[in-house]
Amino acid sequence: MHKIIKKISQAVQVLLLAPIKLPGKALHIIKYVAVGLGVLEAMTSETEEQERSDGVTSDKSDPVKSEE
Known part of the structure; x- marks a missing residue:
């Protein structure tokens, strides 16, 4: 989804x-779309980074695996 956005x-x-x-209204609409897409892009990149970091650290911090 991040690639599409x-x-x-x-x-x-x-x-x-x-x-x-471009007509004035069309230009304003395109600007709002650009801002919205920027926000979505930032949110999806943050969630992807968190998912990646959670997946990597969960193996290291698992107490059951470290005791065995």
Whole structure:
């Protein structure tokens, strides 16, 4: 899902940086979409990092495995 959000975010950024004239409302909508995608991207990257770190540390901190 993170890859999809990142690709859509890049496409929106291209629209914002392109030297084309857009109606005012469309430009505002695209800006709001870009902000929302940025927030989603940040949230998904944080959860993926937490899942990865939880998976790695859970094996080391398991007291049953360390006693055996």
